Amino acid sequence: MSGRGAAIFNRIAQAIPVVIGVVVISFVLTRALPGDPAVQFAGAAATPESIEQVRQSLGLDKPLPQQFMIYVGQLLRGDLGQSVSTGRSVAEDLAARLPASLELTLTALIMSCLIAIPLGVLAATRPGSWVDQLCRILVTAGVSLPTFFTGIVLIYVFYYLLGIAPSPLGRLDFIYLDPPRVTGFFLIDAAIAGDWETWFGALKQLVLPAITLALFTLAPIARMTRAAMLSALSADYVRTARAAGLGPQKVLYGYAFRNALLPVITTLGMVFSFVLGANVLVEKVFAWPGIGSYAVEALVVSDYAAVQGFVLAMALLFVLLNLIIDLTYSVIDPRFGTSAK
């Protein structure tokens, strides 16, 4: 098992240069571009004195390499700068709003996996059937749908026409109180507090934005599952398993599906890239108080530190998610670390 441990260690080590690269790009975006970063950081309503003060505190009067060291030092202390619009530190703001985004994103991903993977499997096992056609339509439509547009259509149908969805304003209707904060996930917090009325209220708010995001992520997952299942089902080991007289269920799930799952999990990494971007749009449509709408609000008032802090936080989150996906790979694939890859 030492090969496996070494491979896992290797994978974690590989993330380090990527993180360094992300920090460098983020530094370039904040400090090294033409224009005066001090003016941008000081915000729209800055006076010459406050600009000078920002220049001093960020070390912008020093040479670039030294500025980079200051920047890294600040990051290591968890200091992403000061938000001009909220008056609090960006790191604090992001930490306060991150659970809302994660709750939405994770719910959407779980939802789309629960639909897309069975759909892809069914489509692959019955090529040409109506399930296959449905899968094809969903896949083509899914990649063409602008998320923000889907969200608006859903609001129109389920809120305005049918009246079964609550108004698309945030995580919880104002008649409920926020559940006591433990994890920041309203569904989990309300469940811990045993407040099922609030739990249900939070769920109702969550459903539409989550469906919007899920519709968007459905397409790549379903497409990949279908393709991976098709290639797994035509593989020699499946033929051998069938020839050996194993039952169709055993062949399908024990042999084909477990192998097909590997490329699907790889696809999830790409899906995360899309979903974190789409998240921003969905949060704007549904006034969801996550980090995406925080960044949009910051963009509107040119709150520079907040936007760049958000970009860096998202990138680090994405690197972390990719790492988790690859480590999941090591759990699912028993060959992980044994072959010389």
Add this chain to the structure above:
Amino acid sequence: MSDATIPSAAVPAAKPSRSGTFAHILYVLRENPVTAISFAMFAFLIGSAVLGPSLVPYDPLATDSVNALQPPSFAHWFGTDNLGRDIFSRVIVATRLDLIISVAAVAMSFVIGSVLGAIAGYRGGWIDIILNRILDTIMAFPLFVLAMGIVAALGNSVANIIYATAIINIPFYARLVRAEVNIRSEAGFTLAAKLAGNSDARVLAFHIFPNALPPMMVQVSLNLGWAILNAAGLSFIGLGVRPPTPEWGIMVAEGANFIVSGEWWIALFPGLWLMLAVFTFNLMGDGLRDIVDPRRRT
């Protein structure tokens, strides 16, 4: 579309006559009517981008407060918005701006990605390693979020939307070209061309690179759809295009405020057009793939 680039790869084994290629394209179109439809829709989009502004019934910027918020009717096919502007005219006129943004962005990433990828794939060594590291780092960002950061840093303008969209697309082209060039850098025809006295740059540009064009065309088509979505998304959150300008993303954003009170047409039609454009490019990409590479049909 791009007859000039397709023949060499479309029928590699067959006789190099143009009629063979043409027959193959016709065959693909007849076999798969969806592809034919997508080409027709593409022609329609190009038509409305070129001729639209001179054909539309109303001035896309003219306000008319008497006829504000009218549902679709004979006079206003797609209705009017809160300032009484004709939505049909605005949607059609917006085609030009949306296509310009996405085509310019994709063209930029095509050129830059091709040059970087070709050099890295041909030279190999440390150039290759450095380029791969940079591309990996770009891909380590959620791409839409990176585009937001770039626009925020460079300044809020349409040109910067184009740059941002181009930058996040470069890795796809650079990697594709790098792979295609790399496998041919030691091929027989490359060595023969070098032996005949061609310079490295000439061999790379005229002998190796054209082989990468067919898969690149497919990538371009799929990418155009994504670039439009991306640009519309950026303007939806208020980046780039300024309010009175007709653009699909910003029109959906304006219409979003009225959706909860039931005025569906303001957001619906620009959104539908956006969808139609993306759909067209995606279908065309699949169709081009069939024409370019018959073995990889889906």
